[in-house]
Amino acid sequence: MHTVQVETPGGHYPIHIGAGRLDAVAHSIPADATAIAVVTNTTVGALYGARLRAALEATGKPLLTIELPDGEQYKTWESLDRIFDALLEAALDRKAVLVALGGGVVGDVCGFAAACYMRGIRFVQVPTTLLAQVDSSVGGKTAINHPRGKNMIGAFYQPQAVEIDPGVLATLPAREISAGLAEVVKYGMIADPAFFDWCEAHVDALRALDGEAIRHAVRRSCELKAWVVSQDERESGLRAILNFGHTFAHAIESGLGYGQWLHGEAVGCGMVMAAELSARVCGLEAGAVERIRALVQAIGCPTLPPGLGAGRWLDLMRVDKKNEGRHIRYVLLPALGRAEVRAVDDEIVRPLLPDVPQA
Amino acid sequence: MHTVQVETPGGHYPIHIGAGRLDAVAHSIPADATAIAVVTNTTVGALYGARLRAALEATGKPLLTIELPDGEQYKTWESLDRIFDALLEAALDRKAVLVALGGGVVGDVCGFAAACYMRGIRFVQVPTTLLAQVDSSVGGKTAINHPRGKNMIGAFYQPQAVEIDPGVLATLPAREISAGLAEVVKYGMIADPAFFDWCEAHVDALRALDGEAIRHAVRRSCELKAWVVSQDERESGLRAILNFGHTFAHAIESGLGYGQWLHGEAVGCGMVMAAELSARVCGLEAGAVERIRALVQAIGCPTLPPGLGAGRWLDLMRVDKKNEGRHIRYVLLPALGRAEVRAVDDEIVRPLLPDVPQA
Structure with missing residues (x-):
């Protein structure tokens, strides 16, 4: 495994890069987390959701999965609100932790949800596309699109950690x-x-x-x-x-x-x-x-x-x-x-x- | 005039308290602001909008007014989106400054809009209710309500300044x-x-x-x-x-x-x-x-x-x-x-x- 450290005023955190990191995400969940909500999309959820959940069950914490539809056209307020709805319905508190399992859209929407839910909770990035692994999961830019422009509504909000498993790229379309x-x-x-x-x-x-x-x-x-x-x-x-x-x-x-x-x-x-x-x-x-x-x-x-x-x-x-x-x-x-x-x-x-x- | 200083990791800023501060808000607009958008509601806008605009015209900067309906039931995503729409339609950039003229609802919605628009632009609080002057305009809590709970979606986001004119309380209902x-x-x-x-x-x-x-x-x-x-x-x-x-x-x-x-x-x-x-x-x-x-x-x-x-x-x-x-x-x-x-x-x-x- 290789670690790259990010040091910003908004947070210091590691990027872990290595085969099998998907099975090691539990190590990036803070000990005082009261619950974990995995945010993913239908495509990635079907491929890697069960494997990630199995890995997270090691924490013994309550586990929730929220599946969004797959695609840039769903990087919207509606998807964000779907996350808020699920978090509030499950009464997740400020010490809950979100885990973004997916590409740039999932990472951006989940990260922005973490930035806004109860004015900010913690989250971990588990990018599953090459684009997300090399770019969007790193650096804390989160956002949704507005009909008048891309990524117009968002926040700079840093994750707790980024867990990159290049193995998951095997299922990615060319x-x-x-x-x-x-x-x-x-x-x-x-x-x-x-x-x-x-x-x-x-x-x-x-x-x-x-x-x-x-x-x-x-x-x-x-x-x-x-x-x-x-x-x-x-x-x-x-x-x-x-x-x-x-x-x-x-x-x-x-x-x-x-x-x-x-x-x-x-x-x-x-x-x-x-x-x-x-x-x-x-x-x-x-x-x-x-x-x-x-x-x-x-x-x-x-x-x-x-x-x-x-x-x-x-x-x-x-x-x-x-x-x-x-x-x-x-x-x-x-x-x-x-x-x-x-x-x-x-x-x-x-x-x-x-x-x-x-x- | 009396000044109270707020010092937080998210920003240092003054609270100015004094008769006539409504006419002095231009002093709190940063020199490099490219435009000013006043966010208010129909009630406060009718009472003090023209006076504030007259004061802001001294800056010589483009000036936009966005009026929301009046009431806690409008502390919603729809109001927030109305602000985003107006800002994007006018093509306001990251160096634009929002001015919240109103009570707690206007301050919270405008502040949260400032926190999210292009991932964060500057804003000034001009509270016009007693509640906003003594509480909600100070400290950087911004939010909208969710059908499942009050202030559930928001950000900690500090203003550039808070301008408090107790004179405006004269029009407030008992x-x-x-x-x-x-x-x-x-x-x-x-x-x-x-x-x-x-x-x-x-x-x-x-x-x-x-x-x-x-x-x-x-x-x-x-x-x-x-x-x-x-x-x-x-x-x-x-x-x-x-x-x-x-x-x-x-x-x-x-x-x-x-x-x-x-x-x-x-x-x-x-x-x-x-x-x-x-x-x-x-x-x-x-x-x-x-x-x-x-x-x-x-x-x-x-x-x-x-x-x-x-x-x-x-x-x-x-x-x-x-x-x-x-x-x-x-x-x-x-x-x-x-x-x-x-x-x-x-x-x-x-x-x-x-x-x-x-x-």
Whole structure:
């Protein structure tokens, strides 16, 4: 097992990475917990719910399971309220602990429920998708979507621990592996050129879920994320670089309707767009843009943006949380492995935004 | 003007108390704010909205007003979502600032909206009821109600500043003054016997809104609350004593339906019940119980609990946030001016809980 430590003002906690961690989650339940509620979705619950419950029964504490429907379109107030309802019906108190068993949606909704229930109870992340293992389960960002924008309602709220078992990725559809790899290669692009090189050299092993390659990718991703988050928990500066590609990605997801493209797929495409924009406004070399495009393609993510029409693209990007005033701010790369945030005039971005396809 | 400072891990901020503070709120808006959204209700908005907006126009910042319906029954997700909708429609960013102009409901809903919008933006409290001025605007508790329990969903989230203008109390109905005085006298009961004596001696002046008496009551209440909150922001210990009378009060509000009794009225009655329970389990003298009953009556709050039936009373109190496991925990007074939290067996409490009235 490998441990990465996260140190933020909102909490210090370990990320445990290793085969079999799913069976060891009981170690992360605080001794004074009065009850445990596992929050999962119907898909993951069917695959790993019984195994996790068996592991948690070792604590001897009352155990409740709450299953949400599966999909980004359920990252809503309704799902949140379903959790609150179940917790209140079971009369769980402030010393109850939630366990998020699932991907980014489950982790975000369960984490936000923990942040709000009785003004805050403890929770543990048990991410089961590659995307959640390398990104969303680490760093304490929790949220639900609003019809007007993704992740608009949420909290910075740190878990007690993150338990990562790469073994559970075996049941993940190939498309979700590709989506998760988008966030993995992102860390190389924004902060670690050597890791970018390594990803280029190990694409096939990663897509085939080779154990050693996946463990290294998860570990390095968690280290880089923990390093960024420990310096800037509440995204007042550095942390924004983790949103490389995300301004475009959020517009894709919101513009096509949540759940059409996977979040990681939209991020893959968004990173290609952001690389092209970087070439235009801060000097990213053409060769680097092509390497980014080739790697996104190699991991199996789309590289061609959908036609939403430039006006709609810009409107959708304008509700991004990074913005200040009316200017859209983008994470850009002056070079591979180095990121910065800057506002870019709409007219410079417009040529990158495809029109609505003609019927 | 008098200033009381609140120092918590979640934020340091001033409470300004003084005539005319409503016209000085612009001083509490941070210079880098990109926009201001005033959240109020239809009643308070009609009385003081224009005056506050005029004062805020001095900042030169874009100004938005969001009016909620008036009443505890609107302390819901729907009101919260109405705020999110308005903020997103106006494309307000993370550097926007909310201003809560109203009583406890507006302050709690607006504060919780600030805690969640884009994972947290800044806000300023401008309380306009006595209850909000002496209690709910100070200390960072924000929440909405859930059909299964009061204030069950929320956050600890501190404002940038609290601006208290006792002048606005002039338009408050007498019933709301009485409700606010319940929280004022509470501070004497739990922490300051001399202040309890002072309240007994100044009941008539307080109910008549005598300027000097009200200023002293607001100031001493804020000082005592700031002292408690600064030691225990997240209610892991000491802060629970502020809930004296509230276990019973929440059951009254929830059992009769939110909005039937005012929160402060329920607290008044709940303090009499808690005093009686204190006499039975921790030796509060009969004379002190009678002084508490007499003072609650003198400020104009009910002292006789409604008949909900003992079983229902206990069920309603069991969802209280102070509880751990299945035991109901009460704030009790071993003596006037001293409070402690302890679990009490249902059978000891039952005789205090009136039956359902016979038809």
